Amino acid sequence: MVRSIWRWLDDRTSHRAAFNSLLDSPLPGGAHWARTFGALVVILFAVEALTGVGLALWYAPTTTDAWASVHFIQYQLTLGWMLRGLHHATGNVLIVVAILHLLQALLWGAWKAPRELSWIAGLVGLQVLILISHTGYLLPWDLRSYWATQVLVGIAGNQPGVGELAVRLIQGGAEVGNATLTHLYAMHVLLTPGLFAGAIAVHFWLKRKHGELAPPDMTAEVAAEKAQTWFPHQLVRDLAAGMVVMLGIALWVWRQGGIELGAPADPAIEYVARPEWYFLPIFHLRHWFTGSFEFIATTVIPGLAVTALASLPFLHQRLASRVKNVDRLLIGGTSVGMAFALYLGVATAVTDAANEKEQEINARAEEWAKVTHRLAMIGVPVTGPLSLYENDALLWGQKVFGRECAACHAPGDTQPYEGSVCLDGYASRTWIKKFMRKPDAPHFFGNTKIDAMDAFEGDGEKLDAITEFLYQQSGRPDADPTLAAEGAVLYDKEGCLECHALNGTAPADPEAWTGPDLKGWAGEAWLAAFIRQPGHDRFYGKLNEMDEFDAEQLTKIELQMVIAWLRSQSDEKAGF
Amino acid sequence: MATSDRRGFLKFLAGLFGSGIAAIATVPLLGAALTPLIRRKDDDANLIRAIPEKDLIVGVPRRVDLTAVVVDGWTRSVGVVGAAWLLKKADGSISALSSVCPHSGCSIGQKSKATYGCPCHASAFSFEGAPLEGPSPRDMDPLPVEVKDGAVFVKWMRFKIGVKDRRPA
Structure with missing residues (x-):
């Protein structure tokens, strides 16, 4: 059956003869x-x-x-x-x-x-x-x-x-x-x-x-x-x-x-770009021919090399009658050309391998590659991979923070510190303690108009308890309720309450403002209200120096991301 | 070794090597091309928040677009995945019907004060989803619905259209 189909086909195409002649x-x-x-x-x-x-x-x-x-x-x-x-x-x-x-x-x-x-x-x-x-x-x-x-x-x-x-x-x-x-x-x-x-x-x-x-x-x-x-x-x-x-x-x-x-x-993003290996010789030549002479490296020299190879048969015919050992001459010439190209390529590779700065730049790009690979596993935003940070609340928050906040709230290891309150490790226990011990330190209120807050001079146990109470205000799940309850008592006894009410509202009389209300301090709702209106009497009132971030400057989702980032700050980050 | 044996052996080797090369190139090609058959996405559709419960009036149907995260191949976006007709009954319970017509998949709208209707082939349905006239082979498709924290949640599903028995598409 199959055979008869083949025969029928062959009668019409003669493929068998053509095929056999190939074989x-x-x-x-x-x-x-x-x-x-x-x-x-x-x-x-x-x-x-x-x-x-x-x-x-x-x-x-x-x-x-x-x-x-x-x-x-x-x-x-x-x-x-x-x-x-x-x-x-x-x-x-x-x-x-x-x-x-x-x-x-x-x-x-x-x-x-x-x-x-x-x-x-x-x-x-x-x-x-x-x-x-x-x-x-x-x-x-x-x-x-x-x-x-x-x-x-x-x-x-x-x-x-x-x-x-x-x-x-x-x-x-x-x-x-x-x-x-x-x-x-x-x-x-x-x-x-x-x-x-x-x-x-x-x-x-x-x-x-x-x-x-x-x-x-x-x-x-x-x-x-x-x-x-x-x-x-x-x-x-x-x-x-x-x-x-x-x-x-x-x-x-x-x-x-x-x-x-x-x-x-x-x-x-900085990146040290190198072409594929077969372009490395041209890449190297471009160091020799720059500016308006660049085309010599990118077009003339490769062009001449290819033309020389293409005209080999004709050159050979011309030279054969005049030069003895013409084959050797031509093969020698080609070998020299190839060796030169090889040298140029290897030279680039060797120079790059020795350049630590370049390696560092590409190592950073490599780290970012890993992050983006992870983020992309749930799909890339339709606006493209440059929006990939949107797949991760903390990265997104960090990015918005860098754009909107970092100009004033720079990282605390900058010396001498000249910004506003440092937010590295914000609202972590370490941050709270450092703050209470020295509110006028340069990375806290030192460079602001606020100078009325006294440093807390009580013993370490009291500091721990009040810290825990404040820490609990932010709604963090790992707060110790017993210690925080002790702190609540001390908050009143040690005089915090005199200036920092716990009502969650502004004082009825603006003249009675003494300091930010700390109910729910550093929690999601507190931060959202604060960032939108830091000069509200519930917060810094007349002493406020921070810009108001309305919905036009900071969209609702961006606000949420910044808050998520702020709330992710932990003890280790309060390293200033 | 006789010449014909040797020739046969060489032919065998040529076949072996040729198949090997073809396999190396073809196996990953088939793996990639057939991925949609190898990995079928499980039906893990989540409940989609549709509308606050208080926005529904007893006896008045309301069409609600269902918005969810859509992963389409390599992209991810938030978009409308479908629409449901929600109806709050006198006893306070809420039903959800898919707006996709079981006949040809057109979008079902409200036809009169007491009926839904499909514009493509003039099917009409009661608010309970029963076909009243037209070619629809079955009732409108009900969607799982839940009320949580004062909001109505609907699970979006698609069903095979044009057949009498309802089964997921």
Whole structure:
């Protein structure tokens, strides 16, 4: 049945003859491991296509969603970390293999007439491969992607003449944004892989036309004698090499636990951005050619190198009649060029490894990456990963505090302290005790108009009890009720009550104001009322110097977050 | 070893290696692609605070949008997940009916002083949810409802539409 279907198909397509002619392609000199590089490029590209489809099912190329969707792939999909790790690592190995294939072709003389076009198609393929890889590098939209994109846009913009037009085209507008990511995505998954497939097709077509080469160290007679067919002799070597490489990659990804995802792209976070390894030589050259000469490093030198390689067949023909040992000359030249590129790349890596400041900056970014990974597990806010702090009340509170409050209420370790009351460890037992012992200390009321409060001079036991009473006012669950009850008695006896009423309201007569009412002090309701209206007679009245934070300046939810942060302050934080 | 044996062995090896490479690329691809089938979200919908109890008048139905945190793939937002018709009865008990029509899933509105109606195919329902006219195959779908601390809470659920027997979608 199956056989008859095949026959029916073959009558119409003649696929069997075409297929057999492929399988039986003659290999002069026989199967050879050095021939596996070309096949490896195809195998690894197929792996990239497959894993790429898997990623494309879940990836969203917008600035608000890109990082979030990659985080989702990495941490929420079954084997998503493996999928992304394989795609990333295989892409890099693919470039290495393509370069090895180029070197092998160089040594085997695969560029000599009549194979010039095949050689050039291969060179084009390598350039396209680097484009595929680099556009992919930018897609996760983490710090690395973000800064790498800035660099790319900068380099494109510095090209003489066409620079600014190119930048607008790549960005899809005047700024890096949603259109930039969508453009890069289209380039990464449609345009560049299409071009690469085209380059491979031309390469392959010409290879079929001109036939395989024998190894360079073999005479024609020996090669003819040792000739084998491609199938199965070479195919089994190709697939064995593919299997070894893919196993190696998969094991590496497994041991690494996937490829890392940095903190989300954020123009406000410092990061030492480095390009992928294959761009490090150009990166280094940019230190030598700066300003308007930068295009020499980014375009002229790489351009010359590629042009030299592409014109090799023609140069060779010209020089062959005049120079003895022309092959050695050309191979020597290429080796020097490669060694120079290698030196430039390694030099960058070595300099970076020795720079402690850079390592520190990236270690901080790494810490932030961990925090954002944790926060994103319950989903990223629709406004994008820069709003991730909204997933954590304390982080959100800290952020709002930094924006609205820290200008006056700076951390207490600043010396000499010149701000308002220090809120590090606010309303913890340690903070209360320190405050009562020395209310006019610089980090308490020392720099304010308030100077009427006496320091508490009673013994430590009394201080403990009154502290516990005040601590209990804030509604903290770990307050000791017995000790607090003792404190309540002492609060009256030691004279606190004279100035600090416990009514929860302002005095009926504003002239009778003596100090803030401490009923529910530092509790949620007390703080909410206080922050909205600190100059109310229930609080600091005429001595108030703090701004009022109305709902316009501090939204209801932001107020709640600041209060949550203030109430999270503990003894350890009162370290001033 | 005879040439044909060797050839057969090489073919076997080629098949083995080829399958190995394909497996390494395909297993994670399938894992990711089939995640929606592997990990089905449990029905852990929470009660959603709908409206203060005092805002309901006995015998007067009220349509309330149900707002909850929505996790959509990788994003998280607060939004309307659905709507319910709430009705306080004479004995003070409160019922909630899904506003999704059991026939084709359109949004049910109030048709007259005593009936709900669906605009798509002109189904009409009593305030108890019983179909009075039109093509609806079953009663309107009741939603679990609770009163706590003076507020009405409703659990949002979706049901399979177009069938006679009610079952979660």
